[in-house]
Amino acid sequence: MTNLGDGEPVPSASIDAGDDWQRAGLDPRRARRVLALVSIGFFITALDFTIVNVAFRPIEDDFGPAAASLLPWTLSGYSIAFAAGLLTAGRMADAFGRKRAFLLGNLVFTVASLLCGLAPNAELLVAGRVVQALGGALIVPTATALVLPEYPVERRTHVFGIATAMGSIAAGTGPVVGGVLTTQVGWRWVFLINLPIGLVTAIVGARLLRESRDPHAARRPDLLGALLAVGSVGLLVLAIVEGEHWGWSSAPTALVAMTAGVLGVVFVARCRRVPDPVLDITLFRLRYVSSANAVNVLWSMGFYAMYFTNVGWLQEAWGYSAQQSGFAYAAGPVSATAASLLLAGRLRRFGAVRIVVGATLLVAISNLAFMAVSDERHRYLQLFLPLTLLLGLAIGSVIPILSGAANGYLPANRFAMGSAIYTTGRQVGAALGIAIVSVLQVRDPGIPGLHHSYWYVAGVMVAAATVMATTYRTPTHDQMRAAGATR
Numbered sequence: 452m453t454n455l456g457d458g459e460p461v462p463s464a465s466i467d468a469g470d471d472w473q474r475a476g477l478d479p480r481r482a483r484r485v486l487a488l489v490s491i492g493f494f495i496t497a498l499d500f501t502i503v504n505v506a507f508r509p510i511e512d513d514f515g516p517a518a519a520s521l522l523p524w525t526l527s528g529y530s531i532a533f534a535a536g537l538l539t540a541g542r543m544a545d546a547f548g549r550k551r552a553f554l555l556g557n558l559v560f561t562v563a564s565l566l567c568g569l570a571p572n573a574e575l576l577v578a579g580r581v582v583q584a585l586g587g588a589l590i591v592p593t594a595t596a597l598v599l600p601e602y603p604v605e606r607r608t609h610v611f612g613i614a615t616a617m618g619s620i621a622a623g624t625g626p627v628v629g630g631v632l633t634t635q636v637g638w639r640w641v642f643l644i645n646l647p648i649g650l651v652t653a654i655v656g657a658r659l660l661r662e663s664r665d666p667h668a669a670r671r672p673d674l675l676g677a678l679l680a681v682g683s684v685g686l687l688v689l690a691i692v693e694g695e696h697w698g699w700s701s702a703p704t705a706l707v708a709m710t711a712g713v714l715g716v717v718f719v720a721r722c723r724r725v726p727d728p729v730l731d732i733t734l735f736r737l738r739y740v741s742s743a744n745a746v747n748v749l750w751s752m753g754f755y756a757m758y759f760t761n762v763g764w765l766q767e768a769w770g771y772s773a774q775q776s777g778f779a780y781a782a783g784p785v786s787a788t789a790a791s792l793l794l795a796g797r798l799r800r801f802g803a804v805r806i807v808v809g810a811t812l813l814v815a816i817s818n819l820a821f822m823a824v825s826d827e828r829h830r831y832l833q834l835f836l837p838l839t840l841l842l843g844l845a846i847g848s849v850i851p852i853l854s855g856a857a858n859g860y861l862p863a864n865r866f867a868m869g870s871a872i873y874t875t876g877r878q879v880g881a882a883l884g885i886a887i888v889s890v891l892q893v894r895d896p897g898i899p900g901l902h903h904s905y906w907y908v909a910g911v912m913v914a915a916a917t918v919m920a921t922t923y924r925t926p927t928h929d930q931m932r933a934a935g936a937t938r
């Protein structure tokens with residue numbers, strides 16, 4: 452196993468001196484091509500979280516009232532399967548090859564999109580969405596593991612900036628594209644649009660990408676550990692997603708949550724015992740990994756809850772349709788994209804802690820501003836748009852820097868695992884945050900519930916900033932050397 456031991460903090464001059472590309476022996480033109488390719492993977496998986504929402508009502512109209520109780524699983528089933536598959540997908544990619552896993556994930560995602568687009572009933576549509584999610588779970592960590600080794604460690608934040616930009620573009624265009632496709636050619640094209648994208652990715656990826664794997668990974672991975680990982684994460688997200696429907700104090704919710712907890716404890720114990728675990732527990736001994744991942748969970752609990760609340764404001768208080776909400780919210784992802792691209796190359800100047808803490812506190816303040824002015828008077832241009840643009844700048848500043856802080860300094864044989872850990876934390880945090888504000892808004896419908904939600908988001912963002920400021924530590928000299936930052 453690669454030595455990740457602690458040492459003295461590396462001086463900033465030692466990583467700034469000289470030409471980064473020459474010193475690392477890397478080709479910037481090839482790196483940009485690889486980044487462009489895997490960015491497609493980041494884009495389509497992020498797009499699929501948002502584009503389907505707009506098509507939900509037409510799908511329900513097509514399949515009829517009998518499918519109404521099953522169709523919400525086109526959304527929740529995707530989230531659960533995606534979160535459950537990440538850790539196992541990351542380790543399988545390490546063992547059997549990241550290029551192979553990326554292309555397989557792309558194939559699974561594309562074929563599943565075809566199945567969704569042709570589904571004759573709700574049951575097959577939900578099944579297709581679950582398979583789609585498993586393909587996405589293979590794409591995300593392997594995309595990170597394929598592109599990061601192409602970049603010097605000093606420039607890896609740029610990779611996360613591009614990935615964040617792709618996610619922001621997908622978030623902004625998903626509802627718009629979904630609305631246009633659903634209105635003009637039918638809801639099935641919300642899924643079928645993935646086919647040409649997947650085909651191009653497969654052809655270019657087969658030629659461009661280099662195969663790599665963890666030389667220390669066993670060719671027969673820990674299957675029991677993989678099952679425990681899938682079961683514990685999947686059941687945890689299931690309990691969160693369905694808790695409101697089942698009842699938070701009901702027997703089904705308690706049973707599923709307790710089972711998830713037991714499987715999680717057994718999973719961690721197994722990872723401590725077996726020689727080649729699904730999850731390398733020793734990664735959490737690194738302060739920059741444990742701190743950034745803890746902040747990521749808190750941040751996700753606030754960010755996704757905020758998005759849910761703002762869309763609720765537009766639709767409930769101002770009477771916007773789903774498509775109008777998508778257009779109204781599109782300005783935020785645009786400013787987030789700009790911030791991601793501008794700040795990604797300036798980490799060394801400002802530092803991860805300053806950027807994340809400052810921008811996270813700005814999100815908290817913005818939510819308090821939303822709360823102070825949210826009412827039923829329509830003031831989009833005067834109020835909602837400026838605050839959304841400001842939030843976009845803050846969000847686009849935090850996400851790539853925080854991703855880089857957690858994963859950018861890991862050695863190459865831990866990139867897929869690190870990305871899987873981070874993305875799993877984001878999915879769990881998102882499910883928790885949305886569940887919490889859903890309860891707040893059900894208990895106090897209308898403006899009071901929105902106010903409680905904004906208080907919650909502001910509070911959890913302050914907590915995230917506090918954890919980052921008090922616990923994050925710059926990678927040490929030994930950790931930087933293991934990541935290839937020093938020679």
